[in-house]
Amino acid sequence: MASCLYLLLAFYITFSQAQPFKAVNLGNWLVTEGWMNPSIFDGIINKDLLDGTHVQLKSTKLQKYLCAENGGGTSLVANRSIPSDWETFRLWRINDTYFNLRVLNKQFVGLETQGNKLVAVSNTAGDPETFHIIRNTNDPTRVRFQASNGQLLQAQSETSVTADYGGSVSGWEDSDPSVFIINIVRTLQGEYQITNGYGPDKAPKVLQDHWNTYIKSEDFNFLSSNNISAVRIPVGWWIAHDPTPPKPFVGGSLKALDNAFTWAEKYGIKVIVDLHAAQGSQNGNEHSAARDGFQEWGDSYIQVTVAVIDFLAARYANRPSLAAIALMNEPQAPGISLDTLTKYYQAAYEAVRKYTQTAYVILSNRLGPADPTELLSFASTLNLVAIDVHYYNLFWDGFTKMSVQQNIDFIYNSRSNDLRKVTTTNGPLSFVGEWTAEWNVKGASKEDYQKFAKAQQEVYGRATFGWAYWAYKCASRHWSLKWNIENNIIHP
Template sequence: MGSLHYFSILLALFLCSSYSFVAGQNLPFKAVNLGNWLVTEGWMKPSLFDGIVNKDLLDGTQVQLKSTKLQKFLVAENGGGDNVMANRDSASGWETFRLWRVSDSSFNFRVFGKQFIGLDASNKLVATSNSPSDPETFQIIRNSGDPSKIRIQASNGLFLQAQSETAVSADYQGSTNWEDGDPSVFLMTIVKTLQGEYQITNGYGPDKAPQVMQDHWNTYITEEDFRFMSENGLTAVRIPVGWWIAHDPNPPKPFVGGSLAALDNAFTWAQNHGMEVIVDLHAVQGSQNGNDHSGTRDGYTEWGDSEIQDTVAVIDFLAERYGNKPSLGGIELMNEPTLGPNLDSLKKYYQQAYDAVRKYSEMAYVIMSNPLDHGSTELLSFVGSFNRVVIDVHYYNLYTDQFKNMDVQQNIDYIYNQRASDLSGVTTDNGPLSFVGEWTAEWNVQGASMEDYQRYANAQQEVYSRATFGWAYWAYKCQYNHWSLKWMIENGYINL
């Protein structure tokens, strides 16, 4: 009886220790984001796109088209739902079209109001269709000497021409000498491009994309990287994933299978090296912010109530697969939502996704990203009834005008004053834990010295270490050195 009692005590102690590990015994984390691994962000490694034909005309590329004969821009009247004219002296929203890539040279043109340009019964150009088919598919033929000069061939085999400001039609036959007086010649200006997961997989196409992506996943992050991270003081990784991972190995086109096996490897490597994994749903169906990293096709933010159930299903899948893994640090429900008036939809989703995680684990931390277009304390009252919840805030001294002209000391002072105050606002007694899920040592200061970068990075580490769940640097690897924590550590800019 005594030995049985002794065994029961040992078993209880073992279970308690196991639970404490699952619960994140390393808090607060010193973590790093494995960005551009399982969710592509082309700016971090542009060479990934080098093998794509017409790689500047990927899905979501925004173009403006100017008739060389009329010297006027094409426009979808009223932003869509009407005719297409050639009567604008300058270009803005209604004169900007977003490409949907059908093949290397064939495209749909989506207008401001989200309709597609197509042909009516008389072959005139209109923007009235809500879904593209043959009449909305056009081939872009570029001048080999000047790729900004193009002709556009319609599905009827004829070319678009701007005969007058009110007559744009697909009825021009024959070749061209590319002179400006030719009504079938247009000047194409690329306004913006996207380089995310949709762009790379659809750009390479179903024959090439699987191998390109598999080679990238196999080499970009390896177990050796986990060894390096662990030996240099990091205790966790935050891994961005896309919604298509839940459909592996056969996700909807153009996405390709294989990222799930890579995530499985990460959990094994983390356990081997005493680290934990934060799984971060970075890209959701419909896109929550329109950015490359949201998996968007064309940059529109279309996530809403109709996508909630599908997105909860992704969290359910991840929680079932990893909820009891000893190296799970937490599950983040959505990265950087920018949803404007849809805050109620976000809260509804967060509630249901939280419940999905709790079906499989009472101990796993559930991380809710603060909506970027709302105040950082927006979610505090909402999450009050939840258990083991974390609020994720992202801090970059970049992207807005207020940082453009700050010098070294002003940036550092901003960290110690404003960032410290903001963080204390979401780090409350008996409330959710706080997490600075993204930050970097890059800034807008030109010509900064190594010592300047060290002071700036140290200031952020000092302040962000006050977050009760910890912090995560963006990113582990990047072509830009100061964005790469691996490079920063190896070159003595950051010491953890």
């Protein structure tokens, strides 16, 4: 009799968690994304020169761009009229004014071993690869670079870039070979950037204040009152890189996550814990804690990433609000192969199952050039798993040309078909883990937004594990579920 009761209880727990969720992502809380709350970066000096900022440098005298020939491995030149990848440098921030510069092939710009010539040959950054960036107070796009030998860089000719300028620094004229125009072509505003940007003295307080105020108990009350049945919580760089308390960043982040479970249980909401920022960065984006935009995650990072999943599963497996653990957010193809990803998913799945047989394990599809059904056969060998797909009517040029009705038709036709491909009868469940009411339509009315959101709710409601809106709060209002609910755009 006892065994029968146990089976019935296990069935009830599993069945109740398998109901399609109406969920929301608590984005920009334990994972920083600057575009969602730009003001959090306001206190950083030289906040436009954070880690990972992609810059191009134009000699005012030559009117040509600096170039790491062949993407690195040799000398720097100053002979390009139009900048591209070889002419783009990625900043590593040492402090407010000192930086390293990384090139396409991942080497660092520095002084040659003997002499003052600029080369990009080192795979590590030390004193010879460190530069003091001096900005013109009246025009911060005009800069000089002081090398570790104390001398300024100069572009003497198209083939000679050296650190030996001996002229006057009182002016910033175009004729001065030590003056460069710095053109910022990409910025990253994630956890690494905010932490290293503020530095070890200020960053702990900034982040603690953010974690303590951005999401509170009353937010869970609001969600529960508006028919949201689950939250997907992206966890970020500090937990992923060393989850062991009581280190100040890790401890504060974990305390916030602990609070979320408590609040969820108070208001009858389930929790999906999502590993958003794996060591090495699985996609090179700011929300995967990339320092400079390079995607480094691969086989050598599997063991440490599984250890993070093991830690999370051990910590939260017995919490009644735990619905699922998502093993990795948005791995990017082709940088991550299917073989490497499934190897990691298998090991991480087993780590979760050491602690719980009832929580779901969520496997994110690869972004980029990958078959959306490629995980189905693998996932079918596992128990209680869901395939995570993300659908946005953004990030593709074709959407910019679509009208309101064409966007809505795309949801009912193309997206419906996409979802059908990953929704199986006896295999893994399907989960639309990210979607939003924002789009590229200009001048759309409130009614247009309502129809667009309704179409997505209808279609994504067919996902057998459910959907999760991105995000709960956001400075861009149509990205914010809270704003959309309060302004009668979305009715969960």
